[in-house]
Amino acid sequence: MDVRTELGEFLRSRRARLRPEEAGLPAHGGRRRVPGLRREELAQLAGVSAGYYTRLEQGQSPNASDAVLDAVARVLRLDQAERAHLYALARPERRPVRRVRPERARPGVRLMIESFGDVPALVMGRFLDVLAWNRMAHALLAGHLGFHTPDRPGERPNVARLVFLDPHTRELYADWPRKARSTVADLRLISGRHPGAPALSSLVGELSLGSPKFAGLWAAHAVGDCxxxxxxxxxxxxxxxxxxxxxxxxxxxxxxxxxxxxxxxGSSSEAALRLLAGLV
Incomplete structure (x- = not known):
């Protein structure tokens, strides 16, 4: 995933969802050639030149000031998560090239989730891999998988992969479409923090090929903190x-x-968890 392409697609998707009259511009009759705000309209409202905004949308303004990014975010009515995503894409962090080692949950973190007893708890890696879970989280979310799979990097469950490619997980969530949307929005936010990460690009490619629903949600560029x-x-x-x-x-x-x-x-859900605890 090229960060400049991501920035342009994100900004275009946010422009498309905002009608001119919502931004305080007069509504003119007739069909508009593009949905939502035009580039020059957004530039005018943000107080920058159309040429400068075009370069920003094309990823050619890596030194965009806080004032410019804040003005664009204000015009596009970005929420907190979307604003953070804009900053991450407009100013990609230059990470040193280093050998990628499999993620691991620290021993202290493992002990912490095990100490929760009958309360399900798990540890997710930076790209939604399950690094560790206690017995209850395993029984709740993925009892059809081996308990020790998170300990083997090549076999680790991944939350996004389970949501979109695993039929057991799809049946588990009563409102699966809502879970699917929030998972993609979270993954989009992560992609802005780790631009160009090979593991993330591979995951997105696998899910896009394996799930038309994921591909459609990913193309919408929804962003949200989990x-x-x-x-x-x-x-x-x-x-x-x-x-x-x-x-x-x-x-x-x-x-x-x-x-x-x-x-x-005291709820029936607590009773259901107690029942599950008795089965593991």
Whole structure:
């Protein structure tokens, strides 16, 4: 994935979703040749020349100032996650070339998720690989896979791959389309933080070929941070449940996150988790 191409496609997708009248421009009759705002209209509203904005959209302005990026974000009505993505694409971080080693969860992090007992918890790598999970997270999300697969880098489950290519996972989520959208939006945000990463490019290529749904969502350039949420599950052994998911970024581990799944105390979902705990 070329970061300049990504920047242009992202900005064009954001322009296309904004009608001129929403941006305070007069609405003229007749069909417009392009959907949403034209480049020159966005440039005018952001207070920059049309030529400068065109160069920005083409990835030819790596030194764009905070004022310019903030003005473009304001006109396009970007949310916090989209604004962060814009900055990441407009100013790609120059990472030193180094040998890529398989990611691992630190021993202390592994002990932490194991200490959660009957609360499902797992560790995700920077590109959504499952690096470790406790018995409950394995039983909740992927009991059809071997428990020790995260310990083998070549066989590790990947959250995005499970969501789009694994039929068991598709059945697990009661609102699978919502889960699919949030997974792609999270992966888009990650791609801005790690431009050109071979492992990520390979994953996106595999998912695009294997899932037309993924390909369509990826082309839409939706961006979103994977924050706390509540999801409904249809577990094949424990039945239906609603679980609250919280994510904790590990500051010393280059994008690794811990996901923890909890049920409302006293709810039927808590009872379903207890039932699942008795089966593992």
């Amino acid at each position: 924050g706390g949420t509540t999801r409904a599950y249809r577990h094949p052994l424990a039945g239906g449940m609603e679980l609250m998911t919280e994510f904790m970024t590990l500051p010393d581990d280059d994008g690794q996150r811990v996901a923890v799944f909890n049920a409302e105390p």
